[in-house]
Amino acid sequence: MPRFLIYAAEGVKIAYEALRAYKLRSILTTLGIVIGVTTVITIVSLIQGLNRAFTSEISSLGTDTLYIGKWPWMMDGDDWLKFRNRPNVTIKEANEVRSASQLAQAVAPVMRTQRIIKYQGKSLERVAVVGTTEDYLLTANATPEEGRFLIPSDVDQNRAVVVIGSEVADKLFEKEDPIGKRVSIAGRKFRVIGILEKRGTMFDNNLDILAIMPIGAFQSVFGATRRRIEIQVKVVNPAMVEEAEYELTGIMRRVRGLPAIKENNFAINKQSMFLDMYNKLTRVLWAVAIGVGAISLLVGGIGIMNIMLVSVTERTREIGIRKAIGARKTDILWQFLIESMMICGLGVVIGIGLAVGLAKLVAATTPLPAAITLWVVFLGLAFVVGIGVFFGIYPASKAAKLNPIEALRYE
Amino acid sequence: MLIQLVNLSKVYDIGAVRVEALRGINLSIERNEYVAIMGPSGSGKSTLMNVLGCLDTPTSGEYLLNNNRVSEMDDDQLAEIRNREIGFVFQTFNLLPRANALHNVELPLIYNGTPTQQRRQLAKEALEKVGLEDRMHHKPNELSGGQRQRVAIARALVNKPSIILADEPTGNLDSKTGDEIMEIFEALHEQGNTIILVTHEEYIAEHSDRIIRLRDGSIERDESMSR
Ligand SMILES: Nc1ncnc2c1ncn2[C@@H]1O[C@H](COP(=O)(O)OP(=O)(O)OP(=O)(O)O)[C@@H](O)[C@H]1O
Ligand SMILES: [Mg+2]
Numbered sequence: 001m002p003r004f005l006i007y008a009a010e011g012v013k014i015a016y017e018a019l020r021a022y023k024l025r026s027i028l029t030t031l032g033i034v035i036g037v038t039t040v041i042t043i044v045s046l047i048q049g050l051n052r053a054f055t056s057e058i059s060s061l062g063t064d065t066l067y068i069g070k071w072p073w074m075m076d077g078d079d080w081l082k083f084r085n086r087p088n089v090t091i092k093e094a095n096e097v098r099s100a101s102q103l104a105q106a107v108a109p110v111m112r113t114q115r116i117i118k119y120q121g122k123s124l125e126r127v128a129v130v131g132t133t134e135d136y137l138l139t140a141n142a143t144p145e146e147g148r149f150l151i152p153s154d155v156d157q158n159r160a161v162v163v164i165g166s167e168v169a170d171k172l173f174e175k176e177d178p179i180g181k182r183v184s185i186a187g188r189k190f191r192v193i194g195i196l197e198k199r200g201t202m203f204d205n206n207l208d209i210l211a212i213m214p215i216g217a218f219q220s221v222f223g224a225t226r227r228r229i230e231i232q233v234k235v236v237n238p239a240m241v242e243e244a245e246y247e248l249t250g251i252m253r254r255v256r257g258l259p260a261i262k263e264n265n266f267a268i269n270k271q272s273m274f275l276d277m278y279n280k281l282t283r284v285l286w287a288v289a290i291g292v293g294a295i296s297l298l299v300g301g302i303g304i305m306n307i308m309l310v311s312v313t314e315r316t317r318e319i320g321i322r323k324a325i326g327a328r329k330t331d332i333l334w335q336f337l338i339e340s341m342m343i344c345g346l347g348v349v350i351g352i353g354l355a356v357g358l359a360k361l362v363a364a365t366t367p368l369p370a371a372i373t374l375w376v377v378f379l380g381l382a383f384v385v386g387i388g389v390f391f392g393i394y395p396a397s398k399a400a401k402l403n404p405i406e407a408l409r410y411e
Numbered sequence: 412m413l414i415q416l417v418n419l420s421k422v423y424d425i426g427a428v429r430v431e432a433l434r435g436i437n438l439s440i441e442r443n444e445y446v447a448i449m450g451p452s453g454s455g456k457s458t459l460m461n462v463l464g465c466l467d468t469p470t471s472g473e474y475l476l477n478n479n480r481v482s483e484m485d486d487d488q489l490a491e492i493r494n495r496e497i498g499f500v501f502q503t504f505n506l507l508p509r510a511n512a513l514h515n516v517e518l519p520l521i522y523n524g525t526p527t528q529q530r531r532q533l534a535k536e537a538l539e540k541v542g543l544e545d546r547m548h549h550k551p552n553e554l555s556g557g558q559r560q561r562v563a564i565a566r567a568l569v570n571k572p573s574i575i576l577a578d579e580p581t582g583n584l585d586s587k588t589g590d591e592i593m594e595i596f597e598a599l600h601e602q603g604n605t606i607i608l609v610t611h612e613e614y615i616a617e618h619s620d621r622i623i624r625l626r627d628g629s630i631e632r633d634e635s636m637s638r
Contacts, residue, residue, distance in 0.1 A: 006526070006527070017509050021509065320505075324464070325522065326493045326494020328487050328491075328522070329486055408501075
């Protein structure tokens with residue numbers, strides 16, 4: 001066994017006995033470290049859980065789709081009036097965009113409302129009814145699982161047909177095959193031509209309680225004016241989103257005849273706006289994690305330094321004895337460094353344990369999926385060495401420097 | 412020559428008062444001598460022992476150990492001397508309270524990197540020498556005063572040092588226990604160890620073959636005895 005390991009083994013043994021002899025004191029000392037480690041690991045795992053949840057939430061908004069509308073998705077409160085006075089987006093504008101854009105793969109005007117949908121005495125409330133064109137298949141990833149999606153002739157002839165979401169199919173038809181059946185929406189009959197694949201939820205909205213019809217049919221049922229229209233544009237290539245945004249801005253300004261001095265009176269929205277907002281939010285969480293973590297680790301570290309100073313004083317005679325029988329400065333230094341690292345280690349272990357418990361609790365009681373990853377644990381262990389050495393070095397070197405005879409005389 | 416002190420002085424300068432604990436000590440001690448140091452309280456006996464044990468440094472003068480100047484040694488070398496050359500036995504035992512007898516005796520071996528197996532073996536042998544083989548796993552507070560001192564002696568012996576220094580080793584013990592301890596020193600001396608011990612008791616000093624009497628930090632008398 002190398003000499004160093006022999007001393008280290010002795011150091012661990014001494015530290016273990018000292019910790020055992022002062023159980024309560026040791027545990028209280030670790031409190032700062034425990035709080036720091038627990039906070040950091042919990043928040044970090046929360047952020048990671050949120051990241052995963054958020055990414056899957058917004059995945060139904062394609063990264064390669066732009067949404068032209070009257071309202072921006074993210075705005076500061078006082079801008080509201082300015083946006084309200086903007087003109088509505090029109091179907092005509094959608095058609096202009098569709099014919100002018102080089103970078104668009106699909107352009108779909110979209111109108112929305114919420115209605116009851118009925119079939120043979122059964123009814124389903126608050127169904128998202130969408131009026132659009134065949135391009136919606138691409139812009140909204142509305143892939144039919146059975147039957148077919150809208151085709152150009154459905155749209156051109158304003159046919160009374162609907163493509164329904166999977167949940168509508170399940171709730172209204174149960175075991176029956178919905179294709180070809182007639183459902184009624186707002187007193188009108190629509191023939192079901194397709195059922196969409198299951199799409200899940202976005203921000204708590206069930207995306208499968210949905211009925212899609214040709215936009216002309218929508219307007220004739222629900223009226224054409226004062227309804228908000230959104231133009232969904234799928235870009236040919238995800239890498240071209242920014243160029244496409246630039247192109248669409250130009251087309252819209254031209255269509256609306258805006259002079260150069262006027263600012264845009266429409267908004268071009270995209271998924272990354274959610275991401276930006278989300279990142280802002282998690283930046284705050286990160287800051288809290290780092291702040292709370294740093295402060296409690298600092299406090300914890302000072303606590304450790306304090307207790308180590310007490311320990312050195314209390315054990316002055318012990319140090320004297322060890323020196324009298326041949327311990328070198330470095331042996332004493334290591335003894336106390338190992339002890340402070342072990343106190344720190346105890347704190348980290350308790351902290352990780354608490355954090356794992358908290359993450360489990362959060363995952364069990366809230367929809368937030370908290371997940372502890374291994375790197376966080378390793379980071380915690382790195383703190384052992386870091387904090388333990390940093391705050392232990394002063395007391396340890398104080399112990400190492402003691403003059404043997406003075407230490408032996410210490411009462 | 413094992414030990415040579417040349418005009419060695421130790422002054423404690425504590426603010427207003429200057430205590431000359433040792434004044435110009437000249438002293439030579441050969442290998443395998445058995446020396447008793449006597450003198451009234453405060454005459455500098457402990458101070459001298461601490462200097463001899465490399466626990467304390469003299470204010471002036473020279474200490475030659477095995478013809479090496481101790482003043483020229485660095486901290487690590489002094490630690491090594493304390494570990495290998497010197498076995499110190501204190502009046503107050505100075506054992507580690509939380510460690511059992513065996514671990515206390517192992518301690519000097521830990522600090523010179525003796526492997527665990529060998530260390531345990533040597534510590535057991537040392538405890539057997541002082542007749543404590545049945546108390547190896549007792550903590551100091553589970554031992555009598557005499558037994559504690561025997562643990563301390565075993566610890567002093569375990570590295571087979573060339574010098575055993577004992578500062579009033581029987582001072583805290585009754586005379587019967589003291590005699591038992593003195594028998595151990597006697598045996599060690601016969602095995603070739605150099606022994607220097609401080610005592611107040613004439614009958615203890617009579618075990619030795621040389622008595623050095625200190626007074627006010629100076630050697631008053633240094634007499635060898637024919638045995
Ligand atoms: N750390 C110290 N600081 C100041 N003075 C000291 C210190 N240690 C010892 N002295 C003084 O040095 C002198 C010698 O002390 P020392 O302990 O060597 O005496 P001693 O001969 O061992 O006495 P005793 O028989 O009582 O143990 C005393 O006057 C003591 O007061
Ligand atoms: Mg004394």
